[in-house]
Each structure stands twice: as structure tokens, then as C-alpha cells.
Amino acid sequence: MLLQLEDIVKSHRQPNGETLRVLSNVNMSLERGESQALLGESGSGKSTLLHLIAGLDHADTGHIFFNQKRYSDLSDQQKNLIRRQELSLIFQQYHLIASLDVADNIRIQANLCNKIDEDYFTHLTKRLNLTKHLNHYPHQLSGGQQQRVAIARALLHRPKLILADEPTGNLDETTSKLVMDTFFELIQENNTALLMVTHSPAMAGYCDTQWQLHNGHLVRS
Template sequence: MTEAVLDLDAVTKRYPGAEGPVPVLSGVSLRVEAGETLALTGESGSGKSTLLHLAGGLDTADGGTVRLMGQDLAGLSDAARARLRGRHAGLVFQQFNLVPSLDVSANVALQARLSGRHDPALDVRLIGRLGLAGLERRFPEQLSGGQQQRVAIARALAARPDVILADEPTGNLDEATGDAVLDLLLELAAETGAALLMVTHSTRLAARLGRQLRLSRGRLDTDLPA
């Protein structure tokens, strides 16, 4: 068996509540191989976004182990987790986190430059494929929510990550644009050998990925039928 790009083993996570800690993840185990595409579904509050934050090292688990590219994230400092994430993970979350003082081109290139993987030709390709051509010199405040989301997706893909962690990447897009974005995510993942772990509420989009899993009350169900 090859080494997983992402490996969660018996992971637990709780958050403070008015009447004590509230369990969000209860012993979740998940292995994602290089090149694999996996959709994660589940009702609101089931822990999907929490799982992605743990997988990307943006938060730490209360129990169990999270490994990214074989590295145990619990054993790393915040700075070391950030370096590992920058080199290997492309993040697309519901908060776009674009830099207000940078235009579209600079935002797209930012992560790739930081990771030493900047490819201007890929930037141009991503900007065109995501319908952002002509907007390169605009700043985030001059863009719609859907346009900002597409910039965030381009930024994640531009660094050619080993694993793409995407939380509802088509959530603010119309169906046709959402389909085009997923086409691009799947195409770039296949081209670079990256894995894709995508949270989505759309069973239609989830069915296009290689595996579908469901989180329910903090526990991971077995694979859903294709």
C-alpha cells in the first residue's frame, strides 16, 4: 500500500458549549491516496468543515492522529504546520481569504510564489478557465462573491498541491459555472496527480468523484454507492 497523502486515524474534536464540551468528530478515520477524488457529504453541523480544517493543519485534533504527507501534524509547531500546508495542500474554504491589497493576478500567484512553484503560464490558464480573464487588475472589493470564490480556487490550484481540500467550492456559483469549476478541479487533479477531498451538499456533484462518504453526528459512514 502506498503512503497516503492524508491519513486521519480515530480523530476526535470537541468545542466548548454552554453545558460543557460538544463533540463534533467522534473517532473519524479516513485515508486519501495520491490522485484519489473523494466527496464528503452530510447535514449541516456534522463536522465536515471541521474535518477539512484538521486535515489542513488549521486546527488541532483533541485525540487521534492527523498525518499530511506522512507528517504527524500534532508534533509540529504552528509555523511548521503552515510550511507543510503551503508546500502540499491547496485550500478552498468558504471564507475566500483574498489579500485586499493585491489584484486578481497577484492573489492567484501568491501561494505558488510562497511555495516556490510559481508558473505564470498556469496562472494564465487558470484565470481563463475560471472566467476571470479581463479582471486581472481588479482588487477583491471590486469583485462579486462568485468571482472572489473563483480567484480563491485559482490560487489553490496554481501551486500544484499534492492534495486539494475544498469546502463547498461551487457554493456561490450558478450550476453551469459550478460544473465548469469542478471540471477544472478534476482535470488539474488528474494532470498533477493531486488528491481532491471536497465537501459538498450536492449529491449530483458528489457522484462525479471517485468515492463518496457521509459524516453523520460526528461519525463517518461507509462508502456510499456510486
């Protein structure tokens, strides 16, 4: 088992001082290479759940295990290492660095964990149609091209798990499908697991399993 969530409960403190319970006893698990989609209304807690799995926030109660390691047993430094080396995050807003060109943007996380593989860099940039854009800057790219850069960046260090929060939320349907077709081929090649938040049933259909987050609980959809 790559990822396991046991009875996760999470509340957020609201500006008026009240607490809002967002997740109530969430249980799920993810095997290596498996892809799962997470659907649910706006405000249902999808991003909150990804933040907990990324170790960016703490659950009130319950446990998260990544590769058999329990987050609550790890120091912040150990969690940082897992996030840097074993995980990748992809967001709706691509979060590229404006002052770095495409090649440097793609290499940034792999550089941080000393895992640059030039052959794989070439493979990824060819497959994602970025070869001609390596010396361009983010502002010179379309939204679809920027998301392909974010995908290459997320894959180059060969993470075990990718957490994607509405990765096609800013793209039209045709571009979304083109980007997702290649993305799924690449994660399958690498046996990378994926947990993907999406509002689109078509995008959720790319994943092995679909979950709905409703009233703080995960239900199969």
C-alpha cells in the same frame, strides 16, 4: 498514502461550558490524485474535520499523517510549512484580498513558497477564463469569476492536497457545473488530491468516493 486519519476524536467546548463531541473515531485515507466528497447535515462536523486536516486545530485523540508525517510529531512551524507548500484551502466565501488585483491574488500563495511558474500561471488563467480579468479587482468580478480566481490561487503552487469547504455553496447550479468541470480537469492534470465538503449530491458526484458524516462517524454513501 497521502493522508491518513486514525481514530480521530474531537469535541468543542460550548459557551455554556459543556463539551460537544463532534467527531468520534473517524478513520479515512486519501491517495495522491484521489478525490473524496464529504456530505453531512449542518453541524455534523465537516468543517471541523477539514480544520484538523489543515492543522488549524488539534484532535483530542487519534492521529493524522500527511505524507507519512505524523502531525503530533511536528512543530507549529513545520505544520505551517506543510499548509503553505503542500496544501490549499478553498472556501464558500472566496476570501480574495480586496486591495489586490486578480493576478496578485492568484500569485499570493505561490509567492509565499517561491513557486511561481509563469507558464503554469498562463495555463491556469486561460483554462479558468480569467485572462481578460487579470487587472480587475475582486469587487469587479461575479461570484463565479471570484471562485475561479480562488481556484487558480489554490493550484498555482501545485499542492498535493486541496481542502475545499462548500466551494460552490454561493453559486447557481449552471455556474457550479462550469466551475467544477474545469476544476476537476485541472486537479487531474496535476494529480492533486481533493477532499471536498458539499451539500450537493451533484457536486459530490464529481469525486471518486462519497462519505457521509453522521453522529461523528464517517460512512460511505
